[in-house]
Amino acid sequence: MDDLYREVIIEHYKHPGYRGHLEPHDIQFADNNPLCGDHIEITMQVGADGTVKDARFDGHGCAISQASADLLIESIIGKPLEEVKQLNKQHILDLLGIDLGPVRLKCALLSLKVLKAGVYGLGEASDELVE
């Protein structure tokens, strides 16, 4: 098997560290990938200093979408919100450490789309957020 399903992905899919739902939270957003029905919700608590105090994801879908979400949450805890706003596609690809075709890329980027729509306080999670 090549690196696509690197153990880390299967590992984060099977044993996510950040699956859950924070209550109370400061930011919450959810969306799904209409192509395959993958669903991601993100809840977040923001510290007084404007950094991510804690965050969780919930949802269902393929290993790529769920592992990406877990890795993404892991990567943002403690980071300033302003920095989170700048995250893009490359950040996810770096986290996953693999190449993805256009269809699977949508799966991988779903959590980032949801995250950014939440942080920006948008009504909809559009593809442009993660170009």
Added chain:
Amino acid sequence: MDDLYREVIIEHYKHPGYRGHLEPHDIQFADNNPLCGDHIEITMQVGADGTVKDARFDGHGCAISQASADLLIESIIGKPLEEVKQLNKQHILDLLGIDLGPVRLKCALLSLKVLKAGVYGLGEASDELVE
């Protein structure tokens, strides 16, 4: 030059023997080829014995359509109407003595279409008449 514009065609086009309009007539019909604007009118006198007593064509268009009309009229004078009703594509091709592609075939068959629509007393000259 190959046989397509055999001298006979140019000859019948330039010096038609049966161009004109019969008055009085027993049968009259006219139609045009929408592809190129060719126009043919045929007038005919029918004898008491049911044969074509006399006939003429009028109109304008390409050499193929006009020469075919002239050759066609020449070929039917004196023939029983019942025989005229049976004429088909092959008759025209035999008269012209050449091969024609689908587009020019329409030009060549216009006069036969008009003739048959007139003889059958139809409202419209359809392609099926000359299959």
Added chain:
Amino acid sequence: MTLNVQQIRSDFPILQRETSKGIRLVYLDSTATSQKPLPVIEAMNAYYRRSNANIHRGVHTLAEEATALYEEAREKIARFINAPSARQVIYTRNTTESINLVAYAWARANLKAGDLVVLTEMEHHSNLVPWQMLQAERGIELDFIPVTEAGLLDLDAYQALLARTPKLVAFTHMSNVLGTINPAAEIIRLAHEAGAVTLVDAAQSVPHLKVDVQALDADFLAFSAHKMCGPTGIGALYGKADLLEAMPPFLGGGDMIKEVKLRSFRPNSLPHKFEAGTPAIAEAVGFGAAVDYLSSVGMDAIASHEHEITAYALERLEEIPGVKVFGPEAQYKGGVAAFTLDGIHPHDVAQILDKDGIAVRAGHHCAQPLHEKFGIPATSRASFYLYNTKDEVDLLVDGIYKVKKMFG
């Protein structure tokens, strides 16, 4: 009547390719689109290298040749489905456009608010959305023949729908997910008794079964070249002559007219009335070559080969713990096996199989309502055509075991 599959495979250049170094392609996605044999590729090639010209109105040699090739292909396609006449075969882009042509030109001229259109729960989006658009625009009503747990149409429920005197019954001849081959002749006979016009979505049947439009007595029948060894960019709509003749045109432009003035036009006769603008000429030539190819192999031989493979695939898949195959038993089914694997998303299944060169599709296969009905967002789908082998089924099964192990 067994196929010489190795011989057939050698006609398809793509089947010789590797998806990555040392990994030979195992193509199990023909329901989405089929691969193309050399005679089809070469026919288009030869068209562009030798005969390319615009058609119908040209007098020069190339135009005459191109016109003849384009119309001969129509004759071939007409014979392939046993249409009474080639002028009843309209070229379109694909099945989807064929159905939309009926929805725009026939239905908008014939249906009014409150009129009922009967569809089924197993329709492809292509035979749902055009009618939903018409519902929104016109207020027609839609109702659906239910799909049973076993993946068959509920024909009792259909009878009840017919009692409401629908104007149109539009249904798929073969489901692209369940594989179900619907009793089209029976559905049409009943529809006609109830006074309804029928439209058959034959996207999956014409490529895989012998389809005879006269035996079916279909009013309209839609299919795509790309699913039957032909090129992309072309499909066909068959229609009964009286219906097609009574319909207003759909797209306006060159070739579909007899005469144009500044403020009015007279439409052309069939089939040209529905073919506006420069058509897909090379594609028609390829379409004709595709039906020649399929005919030379023999549709009955193809159907029985696929049946054999499918029966074998169902048997092997069902022995894998955690695999659930949707749709009826092999006897009611074409060459499609859509399945789920417990706890593993179809996208992951497809992607891991792809690493071994095995191409299956994952998703809702443009039949979202059907998936919803079965309570699942997606399935993995393996599908079979004349060039597939039992060995490929074995590779698929091995691959699924590998997927299970990775996620184990």
Added chain:
Amino acid sequence: MTLNVQQIRSDFPILQRETSKGIRLVYLDSTATSQKPLPVIEAMNAYYRRSNANIHRGVHTLAEEATALYEEAREKIARFINAPSARQVIYTRNTTESINLVAYAWARANLKAGDLVVLTEMEHHSNLVPWQMLQAERGIELDFIPVTEAGLLDLDAYQALLARTPKLVAFTHMSNVLGTINPAAEIIRLAHEAGAVTLVDAAQSVPHLKVDVQALDADFLAFSAHKMCGPTGIGALYGKADLLEAMPPFLGGGDMIKEVKLRSFRPNSLPHKFEAGTPAIAEAVGFGAAVDYLSSVGMDAIASHEHEITAYALERLEEIPGVKVFGPEAQYKGGVAAFTLDGIHPHDVAQILDKDGIAVRAGHHCAQPLHEKFGIPATSRASFYLYNTKDEVDLLVDGIYKVKKMFG
């Protein structure tokens, strides 16, 4: 900036053919459809031999490759016309379908009885019939910018039409009969001042001139691949993003949706909203290869080459007694020379020329009202593209003398 025409000719296999024994093809019918260079033929060939799959929803290698090829071609086409974004380029079958798409999806949502649509007297049937159909269905009004004796649009009359506040101005960028290149930027600027939306029929301009949709400020712009070295079966509609986004979908089916329930759907985002069903994938790949080819030669070089040939052709044709060429002087004109020959029908001219391998078109060239305006049923038309030479013009002229002699 002169072209290496011999080099270019060697890229087009068909130009090496003979129409009959010993008679080399002289192809002067590119306005009807262009010939295809090897890189275009080979790109489609390679697609079918290596990457063919259905697109967008597939996870496997072939589907990923096909999707990437299909979308890369869209990017190339977008860059070729300087569209701000590839999602503003919708694949259609041809110019005709592009115009119909606007007539169905934009106009039916935005025009009501009495609304004025301004066209011109030199339109191709493709930009007349869709509006006539809408006139019959909706009661919109049509009016026409007149064509002057010299073959130019009467811009004073246009100003008067604008005073009646049309909702749409739809016009051809370049006439396929007169060759007239209309001042599109100016026509659009004036239309916008009057509050009208604009649609440019660019079937003849995009293949032959550098067209920049942003410089033109066009709202919609339609063209066909087959006229610009690309395959049959594919064309494009460019549109401004806000207009395309506000429009309802046109054809319903797979791929144009985000989500489908049994009774409703949500449309997909641009450009997919307007691309229902399996698209012309191989053709998109060929279309992309065609714009690559044209770009590598250079559109400015192509335009000036054609200009040179056309000027020469006009000069030579006009010295033949009995020949009348329609349309403006070379300076206002693309590579088209439509002419009549006293006393000899265009069909005969074309057919006799064909015997010498010279392919010209005869007829009304889908512009019947324009021919009627000039009081003639038909013309013979020679047209020129990057692969034509002055020698071919000489052969044409010799051929016409021969025709005259035969009928002499």
